[in-house]
Amino acid sequence: MEFLVALAQQPFLQYALIAGLLASVGCGVMGAYVVVKRIAFIAGGIAHSALGGMGAAAYFGFDPLLGALLAALLAAWLIGLVRLYLEAQEDTLIGAMWAIGMAVGILFIARTPGYQSDLMSYLFGNILLVSPPTLWFMAMLDMALLVIVAAYHRQILAVVFDEEHARLRGISVTFFYLLLLSLVAVTVVLMIQIVGLILVLALMTLPAAVAGHYLYSLRGMMLVAVLISSLASVMGLALSYVSDLPTGPVIVLLVAAFYVGSALLRRLLGHRRTHAAVRRAEALEGRHG
C-alpha cells in the first residue's frame, strides 16, 4: 500500500517500474532460448565482458550503456566463433573473456575521475536511477529484439534444436548462432540497469527455467518467463522500497525463490516420473548404440 502511494507520487519509482517491465520482456524471451540451448555460461561471459565496454565508455566520455552494448556484442561474436570453430577450448576461453572484460572495465573506471561510485551500480544494478532516455533506449532494444525473434524464430529454433539438421537444411548455423548470441548481448545490456551484470544470469535463466517446469513449447516458455520476470521485478521493487534494500538483489532472490519453490512443487506433483522414464529409455538406447 505504502509502495502504491509512493508509486503514484514519485516519478523515479514509475521509471523503475517501467524499466523492470521492459527488461522482463527481453530476459523472458531470450532466457527461454538460453535455457533450452544450455548457454547460460556463455551468457555469463557476455555479461561480464560488458564491464570492459562500460569502463572504456566512461573513461572516454560516452554513454556507458552504449559501451556495454558494443562490448557485449564483441564478446558474443568472439565466444560464438570460438564455440563453433574451436570447440575443445570453449569453456577456458569463455572464462578468460569473462575475467578480461571485468579487468579492463575496472582499470578504466579506476582512471576515470568520479566514476568509482558507479562501479557498484554497474555490477549490481540501480533501477532507481533509471532516466527517461534510458527507458527509450531499453524500449528500442526490446522492439529490435522482438521484431528479430518474430521474423527468425524458425531459423533460430532450428539452430537451437539441432545444429546438424539446420546445416543440412541450408541454414547458416554460424549466422543464426551469432544472431542468437547478439540478441543475448542486447538482453544483457537491457538488464544491466536493473540487476547489474553480476546478477543478470539469474534473471535470464531462472524465470525461463520455471516456465520450462510446466510448459513444453518454446513459445509458451517465453510468454510465461516474461510474466514471471515482470512479477518478480514489480514485487522486488515494492519489497526493496518498503524495506530500504537494494532492488537488484531483492529481485534476484525472488526469482530464485520462485525457482526453488517450483522445483519442489514439481517434485511433489510427480512430474519427475516422466523425465525419469525418458532417462531410462535413453540409458537403454545408449547401451545398444
Place this chain on the structure above:
Amino acid sequence: MSEAAEVIVLEDVSFSYGGPPVVRHVDLRVREGDFLGIVGPNAGGKSTLLKLILGLLEPQSGRIRVLGGKPARAARAIGYVPQFPGFSRYFPISVEQVVLLGRLGAGEGAGFWSQFLPGRYSAEDRRKARAALAEVEAEDLLHRQIGSLSGGQLQRVLLARALASEPRILILDEPTANIDQRLEGDIFDLLKRLNERLTIVVVSHDIAFISSYVDRVACINRTLVCHQTEAVDSDIIHQLYGDHVRMVTHDH
C-alpha cells in the same frame, strides 16, 4: 531401357579425422531409384561416408558429386535420418514442430537466400508436415512431446522430418539400431514403399537382414571391400561377406 542417372558419385575419396584414414580410396556410384545398403564393421567408416555425401565433412582427396553438384549444395534435396539425433530428448518441442523444421529450405526454388525468409510456416508447410507424418503412419503423434516418444516412434518422426522436405534422396544411418527388433521389418517395409519414388541409401550393421530389402550392397571397411551390383540374395551375401561377419566379431 536407358540407364538411370547417377545421383551420387564418389571417385577415389579419402578422409581422415587427423589420424589414420577412416575412408580410403572409395569409389561408389548410386543411380536414381536405387535402394543401396551400406554394410561393414563398427568404426569401418560407414557414418563418415554418409557425412561426406551430405557435405558435413570435406574429403581430403577425391571427388564427390551429388545430384550433379557439390554435396553441401545438394544437401537440401536429401532427407537424412541420423543414427544419433543432434538434440536432447528433454527439449520442449512437439512432434509437429520437429517435422516442420524439415520444411526449412524445402522446395525446388530454395537457394542460399531462402534461409533468410522471415515469418512463420505456411499452410502448405503444415499440410506437408502432416502428410509426411501420415506417410510414416505416425499422424497420431502430431501433438506429442518428443521426450515422451519410444525409440520406434522417434525413428518414425525423424523419418517424417526427412520426408517433409520432399527430398530426392533419402539417407538413413542405422535406422533400426535403437528400436525393438520386431519393428525393424516395419521400418524396412516402409522404406521399400518409399523406394518407389525415392533413391535410398541405408547404413546398417545387419547384413543378413537388409539383404532381403535392398537392391545392392556396398561393404565398407575403411575402403570399399566389395560392391555387389546384381540383385542380392542371401546365398550371395553369405558367400561374399562371410569373412567380414567373422571379422566383426574379432573386433570386439
